[in-house]
Amino acid sequence: MSRILVLNCGSSSVKYRLYDGDEVRDKGTVERVGEPGGGPADHESAVRQIIEGLDLAGLAGVGHRVVHGGRKFSAPVRIDDAVVAAIEDLVPLAPLHNPANLAGIRVAREALPDTPQVAVFDTAFHHTLPEAAATYAIDREIAERYGVRRYGFHGTSHAYVSRRTAELLDRPYGELNTITLHLGNGASACAVEGGRSVATSMGMSPLEGLVMGTRSGDLDPTIIFHLRREAGMGVDDIDDLLNHRSGLLGLTGANDMREVLARREAGDAAAALAFDVYRRRITGYVGAYYALLGRVDAVTFTAGVGEHAAPVRAEALAGLERLGIAVDPARNAGSGDRVISPDGAEVTVCVIATDEEREIAQQTREVLNL
Numbered sequence: 001m002s003r004i005l006v007l008n009c010g011s012s013s014v015k016y017r018l019y020d021g022d023e024v025r026d027k028g029t030v031e032r033v034g035e036p037g038g039g040p041a042d043h044e045s046a047v048r049q050i051i052e053g054l055d056l057a058g059l060a061g062v063g064h065r066v067v068h069g070g071r072k073f074s075a076p077v078r079i080d081d082a083v084v085a086a087i088e089d090l091v092p093l094a095p096l097h098n099p100a101n102l103a104g105i106r107v108a109r110e111a112l113p114d115t116p117q118v119a120v121f122d123t124a125f126h127h128t129l130p131e132a133a134a135t136y137a138i139d140r141e142i143a144e145r146y147g148v149r150r151y152g153f154h155g156t157s158h159a160y161v162s163r164r165t166a167e168l169l170d171r172p173y174g175e176l177n178t179i180t181l182h183l184g185n186g187a188s189a190c191a192v193e194g195g196r197s198v199a200t201s202m203g204m205s206p207l208e209g210l211v212m213g214t215r216s217g218d219l220d221p222t223i224i225f226h227l228r229r230e231a232g233m234g235v236d237d238i239d240d241l242l243n244h245r246s247g248l249l250g251l252t253g254a255n256d257m258r259e260v261l262a263r264r265e266a267g268d269a270a271a272a273l274a275f276d277v278y279r280r281r282i283t284g285y286v287g288a289y290y291a292l293l294g295r296v297d298a299v300t301f302t303a304g305v306g307e308h309a310a311p312v313r314a315e316a317l318a319g320l321e322r323l324g325i326a327v328d329p330a331r332n333a334g335s336g337d338r339v340i341s342p343d344g345a346e347v348t349v350c351v352i353a354t355d356e357e358r359e360i361a362q363q364t365r366e367v368l369n370l
Contacts, residue, residue, distance in 0.1 A: 002060035002370040006357045007047060009065070009104040011096050014046040017357040018054055026054055027357075043103035051111045062108050062117040063364030065156070065356070066101045067206075068094035069121030070147060076124065076363040079105060079117040087119065093147060093204070096243075118364040125155030128196040136204075152200035154182045158190040160359040161302045164352045168337060169298060177293045179286055182354065183312065184303035185213035185255060189282070191289040199292050201285055207243060210285065211278045213255035216246035218281070248274055257305045257312065275315075282316040290323055296347050299325060302354040313340065317349065325349065
């Protein structure tokens with residue numbers, strides 16, 4: 001089997017996996033990239049450090065996570081100079097992420113010039129969104145000129161988890177309707193109809209949708225104008241507030257759900273309110289996506305919070321019994337990939353560990369015909 005290196009460059013970290021076929025030969029994460037007193041000075045240094053420390057004999061390809069592919073990239077592509085230029089053109093749509101992704105691509109191409117490289121886009125899975133789901137109700141010419149539309153994110157995770165749900169339930173992927181809930185520090189919901197994304201909570205950027213660790217999720221746009229006019233806040237200040245100082249952090253001072261749950265259990269009123277805001281938003285999206293799909297076969301939780309926070313799973317779905325959705329307390333308290341709904345439930349509720357790097361490796365193999 002072919003050896004594939006996956007590089008996942010985040011805003012302040014670089015995660016890597018070296019696959020030999022389906023087996024992970026090496027893995028790790030370089031943290032605190034570019035932070036004072038932290039790790040490597042920049043993403044270029046981090047990726048060089050990773051490549052120099054790995055045994056890459058027999059390497060058949062490198063797969064890169066790229067957050068934003070805009071409307072141009074609806075599938076993974078082999079990287080060349082034109083692809084790099086196109087990803088650079090999309091930086092205004094993902095100023096926190098695409099530059100880091102490009103840094104990893106540049107270094108890997110320089111260090112491994114004879115190894116084919118593939119870009120796998122977070123947004124690509126959501127290219128199947130109907131136009132009615134992707135379109136915002138603003139002036140059409142302005143929207144078209146400036147690329148204002150719903151793109152969606154966490155696509156590799158939603159693709160992997162929805163497919164794994166079908167495998168867990170021993171059902172044909174093309175016949176299954178699933179609501180996937182990727183709940184980590186970033187969080188998004190996705191309605192997957194027969195293997196196709198038809199609705200997702202993140203929009204033009206990863207800010208829209210569910211309440212997250214530091215991001216607000218959905219809010220009235222007037223809040224931005226109000227803060228500009230009444231508080232005298234600049235655009236960059238408001239951007240920083242909504243992306244880095246909101247969500248759980250803004251409500252409690254902590255962006256880690258484990259801490260929020262502990263504080264809630266101890267009677268902290270702010271943590272209790274934050275939890276209710278968080279789970280209420282999830283409940284609303286599940287109900288909305290149920291209505292859009294018409295029939296739901298499974299609801300699947302994934303990512304750090306989704307996989308490990310039993311109270312979030314139980315309370316986010318509480319009250320949906322009339323829709324055939326319920327959680328069994330004993331199963332919910334377990335671990336690993338599993339069904340957590342009662343026997344005979346109309347909608348199966350699952351917990352599945354996401355593996356975005358494995359999905360990137362698989363898509364890289366498909367592009368390179370390996």
